Amino acid sequence: LEDEIDKEVKKFEVKPKGNLYIYIHEDESYLAYEVELNFLDPQPGRWKYFIDANSGDVINKYSMLHEITGTGTGVLGDSKSFEVTKVSNTNYTTKDTTRGKGIETYNARNRYTLPGTLGSDTDNNWTDGALVDAHAYAQTTYDYYKNAHNRNSYDNKGAKMISTVHYGSNYNNAFWNGVQMVYGDGDGSVFRPLSAGLDVVAHELTHAVTEKTANLIYQNESGALNESISDIFGAMIDNDDWLMGEDVYTPGTPGDALRSLEDPTVAGDPDHYSDRYTGPNDNGGVHINSGINNKAAYLLSEGGSHHGVTVTGIGRNDTAKIYYYALTNYLNPNSNFSAMRQAAIQSAIVLFGANSQQVESVKDAYDAIGVQ
Ligand SMILES: [Ca+2]
Ligand SMILES: [Ca+2]
Ligand SMILES: [Ca+2]
Ligand SMILES: [Ca+2]
Ligand SMILES: [Zn+2]
Numbered sequence: 001l002e003d004e005i006d007k008e009v010k011k012f013e014v015k016p017k018g019n020l021y022i023y024i025h026e027d028e029s030y031l032a033y034e035v036e037l038n039f040l041d042p043q044p045g046r047w048k049y050f051i052d053a054n055s056g057d058v059i060n061k062y063s064m065l066h067e068i069t070g071t072g073t074g075v076l077g078d079s080k081s082f083e084v085t086k087v088s089n090t091n092y093t094t095k096d097t098t099r100g101k102g103i104e105t106y107n108a109r110n111r112y113t114l115p116g117t118l119g120s121d122t123d124n125n126w127t128d129g130a131l132v133d134a135h136a137y138a139q140t141t142y143d144y145y146k147n148a149h150n151r152n153s154y155d156n157k158g159a160k161m162i163s164t165v166h167y168g169s170n171y172n173n174a175f176w177n178g179v180q181m182v183y184g185d186g187d188g189s190v191f192r193p194l195s196a197g198l199d200v201v202a203h204e205l206t207h208a209v210t211e212k213t214a215n216l217i218y219q220n221e222s223g224a225l226n227e228s229i230s231d232i233f234g235a236m237i238d239n240d241d242w243l244m245g246e247d248v249y250t251p252g253t254p255g256d257a258l259r260s261l262e263d264p265t266v267a268g269d270p271d272h273y274s275d276r277y278t279g280p281n282d283n284g285g286v287h288i289n290s291g292i293n294n295k296a297a298y299l300l301s302e303g304g305s306h307h308g309v310t311v312t313g314i315g316r317n318d319t320a321k322i323y324y325y326a327l328t329n330y331l332n333p334n335s336n337f338s339a340m341r342q343a344a345i346q347s348a349i350v351l352f353g354a355n356s357q358q359v360e361s362v363k364d365a366y367d368a369i370g371v372q
Pocket of ligand 4: 246248249250251252253254255256257
């Protein structure tokens with residue numbers, strides 16, 4: 001068995017015991033022991049073995065773990081379904097083996113140890129909203145990158161997507177730590193559990209995509225582009241608005257958001273290069289100057305006039321294609337805003353042709369934010 005799972009099983013959940021009977025396999029009958037092995041470490045497993053009572057040979061074996069669909073309720077009270085693993089009739093885990101090398105969601109139980117324990121439920125009707133949302137939205141984000149850009153997880157090699165919820169106590173943040181996603185529960189005043197925001201989940205997982213592609217340095221203009229790329233794909237995946245974090249930010253105040261791509265100034269961020277922040281705070285304004293490129297992406301998609309320049313909108317899908325192509329082909333760790341403009345133009349030429357509306361709109365969008 002240990003060869004099978006390639007790791008050492010330390011503890012069986014149910015003490016293995018053999019039932020002796022006549023077992024028929026491939027038209028042969030054997031006096032055989034049927035043995036069930038049930039364990040959770042190092043990963044959940046449940047195997048059935050049929051062992052020849054005379055020779056001790058393994059006649060047959062198979063895994064009894066089942067990939068099935070779970071149903072649950074998110075933080076906001078919304079019902080959803082998602083892929084889980086059935087370990088037994090009374091044990092289900094937030095482990096999806098249908099996407100890439102898997103999507104696994106853990107529970108830190110208000111401690112700071114990562115990843116914590118794999119999420120579990122006894123009847124596959126899930127009621128831990130933060131766990132439900134983190135797991136379901138990781139799947140949504142995986143599916144977006146696969147379906148829209150044919151990207152298999154953040155590294156395009158199917159990397160396992162690991163998330164942890166209930167990190168720490170009243171923790172008002174979510175982050176990608178280079179290995180996995182981490183979500184706090186919020187303090188209930190500034191934030192509710194952060195995994196309830198599909199755009200938050202998409203934003204953080206996009207940092208992983210950026211790290212594996214352009215790897216934009218998280219400082220100054222390249223850092224602002226890094227943040228902007230995460231906001232842009234946050235808005236492409238949570239595609240019913242151009243706000244970031246509206247579902248999790250200030251539960252007591254409806255209608256506001258952490259940031260707006262449509263109008264970055266509502267959050268105090270610049271929407272034109274001439275208004276850029278040049279001070280030392282926030283790594284040189286990575287969450288501030290992101291507003292400038294966010295505005296270009298918004299104008300490119302939706303159109304509009306800004307600083308006297310009129311942009312014809314090309315829609316979310318073509319906008320997403322251009323930024324994805326630029327991120328994965330042209331941007332590099334030191335790219336600045338001007339390099340972003342050139343990368344977007346070149347991407348639009350490759351994708352849509354040199355004389356396309358898309359190329360014209362990219363040029364107009366960057367003219368409108370004052371980037372040449
Ligand atoms: Ca339950
Ligand atoms: Ca939304
Ligand atoms: Ca949103
Ligand atoms: Ca709010
Ligand atoms: Zn970010």
